[in-house]
Amino acid sequence: MKDADKKRLLREMIFFRRFEDRCFEAYMERKIGGFLHLYSGQEAVATGVLDMARTGQGEKNDYVITGYRDHIHAIKTGAPAREVMAELFGKETGSSKGRGGSMHIFDASQNFMGGYALVGQPFPLAAGLAMGAKHKGTDQIAICFLGDGANNQGTFHETLNMASVWNLPVLFVCENNGYAIGTHIDRSTAQPEQYKRVDTAYNIKSSQHDGMNIETVLKEAKKAIDYVRKEQKPYFIEFMTYRFRGHSMSDAKGYRTRDEELEWEQRDPIKNFSKNLIKEGLITEQDIKAMEKEIDDEIENDIIKFAEESPEPKVEELTRYVLDDNPDPRWVGPLQK
Amino acid sequence: MAETAYWEAIRRAHDEEMARDKMVIAMGEDIGVAGGTYKATLGLYDKYGEDRVIDCPISENSYTGIGIGASMVGMRPIIEIMSINFALLALDTIVNAAAKIRYMSGGQLQCPIVMRTPGGTAHQLAAQHSARLARMFMSTSGLRVVTPRGPLDAYGMLKSAIRSNDPVIIIEHEQMYNLKEDIPEEEFFRSLEGAEVVREGTDITLIGYNYSVHLCLEAAKRLEADGISAEVVDLRALKPIDRETIRESVEKTHNVLVAEEDEAPVGVGSEIITGIIEDCFFALDSQPVRIHAADVPVPYNAKLEKAAIPHADDVYQGALKVLGKI
Numbered sequence A: 001m002k003d004a005d006k007k008r009l010l011r012e013m014i015f016f017r018r019f020e021d022r023c024f025e026a027y028m029e030r031k032i033g034g035f036l037h038l039y040s041g042q043e044a045v046a047t048g049v050l051d052m053a054r055t056g057q058g059e060k061n062d063y064v065i066t067g068y069r070d071h072i073h074a075i076k077t078g079a080p081a082r083e084v085m086a087e088l089f090g091k092e093t094g095s096s097k098g099r100g101g102s103m104h105i106f107d108a109s110q111n112f113m114g115g116y117a118l119v120g121q122p123f124p125l126a127a128g129l130a131m132g133a134k135h136k137g138t139d140q141i142a143i144c145f146l147g148d149g150a151n152n153q154g155t156f157h158e159t160l161n162m163a164s165v166w167n168l169p170v171l172f173v174c175e176n177n178g179y180a181i182g183t184h185i186d187r188s189t190a191q192p193e194q195y196k197r198v199d200t201a202y203n204i205k206s207s208q209h210d211g212m213n214i215e216t217v218l219k220e221a222k223k224a225i226d227y228v229r230k231e232q233k234p235y236f237i238e239f240m241t242y243r244f245r246g247h248s249m250s251d252a253k254g255y256r257t258r259d260e261e262l263e264w265e266q267r268d269p270i271k272n273f274s275k276n277l278i279k280e281g282l283i284t285e286q287d288i289k290a291m292e293k294e295i296d297d298e299i300e301n302d303i304i305k306f307a308e309e310s311p312e313p314k315v316e317e318l319t320r321y322v323l324d325d326n327p328d329p330r331w332v333g334p335l336q337k
Numbered sequence B: 001m002a003e004t005a006y007w008e009a010i011r012r013a014h015d016e017e018m019a020r021d022k023m024v025i026a027m028g029e030d031i032g033v034a035g036g037t038y039k040a041t042l043g044l045y046d047k048y049g050e051d052r053v054i055d056c057p058i059s060e061n062s063y064t065g066i067g068i069g070a071s072m073v074g075m076r077p078i079i080e081i082m083s084i085n086f087a088l089l090a091l092d093t094i095v096n097a098a099a100k101i102r103y104m105s106g107g108q109l110q111c112p113i114v115m116r117t118p119g120g121t122a123h124q125l126a127a128q129h130s131a132r133l134a135r136m137f138m139s140t141s142g143l144r145v146v147t148p149r150g151p152l153d154a155y156g157m158l159k160s161a162i163r164s165n166d167p168v169i170i171i172e173h174e175q176m177y178n179l180k181e182d183i184p185e186e187e188f189f190r191s192l193e194g195a196e197v198v199r200e201g202t203d204i205t206l207i208g209y210n211y212s213v214h215l216c217l218e219a220a221k222r223l224e225a226d227g228i229s230a231e232v233v234d235l236r237a238l239k240p241i242d243r244e245t246i247r248e249s250v251e252k253t254h255n256v257l258v259a260e261e262d263e264a265p266v267g268v269g270s271e272i273i274t275g276i277i278e279d280c281f282f283a284l285d286s287q288p289v290r291i292h293a294a295d296v297p298v299p300y301n302a303k304l305e306k307a308a309i310p311h312a313d314d315v316y317q318g319a320l321k322v323l324g325k326i
């Protein structure tokens, strides 16, 4: 990896952490409503995988789809951070025009195909995106991020089977943070090692890696993405990770021990990557401090400002986007009586 | 009498029934160790153990199906589905199995399950967490559908539902779990059938169920200040519907409004008003009115959300419209 890339990735991850921290504050200030699920702790997974995916090329991007914990996946795929924040503020300038909110960030211009609230819902959608890409003969792939809990949904098993039988170019990324809300994986899942659930059962290649180490994620994600694109087959990659905050802003707590939390905090992907870069002499403590300051300024003076100052949707436009404005856009000839 | 919150009423019914009958079990996501999203099973995991307060994986169709299967051999599962939106994943097993097994088997089998789930909008939970869907269940033969408006019914109807030999869908509401009411400390039951006049009046009948009863009650208070006496009827059960109580009220007031939080098409209001036309059309002095949600997925933005769902003021304005006052 080039030195410049290392520094860029560190900056991105710090930005993602600060962005989510700021969302937390904005929720406390009642600027954000509804359900808010933050990504803190898991940054290395989306950052690493999507850094290896095709992004930044608009409609040529790979397709990305995920659940409700979706802000960072959207931004890393190419959704402007200020539009994501504006969405959280319910503004017309938001990624989904204020209609979707935190759990439903969409940016079709970047092929970020959405955040979905129903656990397991994105699996078949992702396979469908892959089928579309394959049908059209592009070399795009679909990347589906979902949690460990989602793998107990029927859609997981049905989709994996079909994706395998039909050779669909889809990468399933399991972000295994050990919990589905307050239920530990050992209490919900017969085979907690997720990657083992797919290889023999569905004949899909799979592997498990450390999701707290950005360099590991980059390396393994590259291999997986290359495989999916080249072989036109699904792949299942599992990253072991941890969320540092509650499941959402309302969290029952008490379902995990402080010791366990501290143990995982030792593996903080940002702290450890920072340490490594300092050790390698690429960056100093002061550089990082300056970087953080710069990020905070950007969040406050650009992103939050944009979200604050943007207009809300008009109430008169309540029914806009329910159906196509054009009653039958595909109709080309005269209507038959 | 003891002041009891809606969630406490549900918890108490679970606790009493589980203590009485070993066949009663609770199933759902996060209901055990975590005590339930709405605290409906708080403490029961410690009391009854993991075999009777069962934390389920996120597999709604299959764990509901497992509950249904267990009910066919004598168990009494109370299944909590965290939000009615997720109940859609279990529709196959509820509609194609639970609702039909008694009939298909010529009465040999039954599925005495209880499925509890909150429907309705809360605050900015957006399109995939705000479904109401009462109309979907009330159109399915073979189910009972009830909508407790407060702690009294939440407790009394759950007790009855657990003992009922039919599949019972209990539709709760995100915004009602903390609602408080004095309820008797001795054990009691509330019928799974029958509407109830919750406020007497002479000029207009306001019909609601679940949360919309509260909108009707609030509107009735405002109407009273205008010198209009509104009667409020709580449907309580959407399946079967108590047409008799509705007819009696309409024959008394001659004017009617139905308030539902659902979208209007093929909804509760359509069904109730059709019934009124069939049962007592000539008692009406005015055109009935439905107050309902806009025909849109529920928006995230707070202002749009407010515009999309009905409020007490809409019921109030609607009543004035029925009476030709605006």
Ligand SMILES: Cc1ncc(C[n+]2csc(CCOP(=O)(O)OP(=O)(O)O)c2C)c(N)n1
Binding pocket: A069, A117, A118, A119, A120, A146, A147, A148, A149, A150, A151, A177, A179, A180, A181, A247, B029, B058, B060, B082, B086, B089
């Ligand atoms: C169909 C469905 N059932 C239940 C829920 C409630 N719910 C929201 S998130 C969640 C846990 C998901 O856990 P996991 O897939 O591990 O993702 P994580 O939150 O850990 O990222 C549950 C049960 C839901 N949103 N959709």
Ligand SMILES: [Mg+2]
Binding pocket: A147, A148, A149, A175, A176, A177, A178, A179, A180, A181
């Ligand atoms: Mg998880």
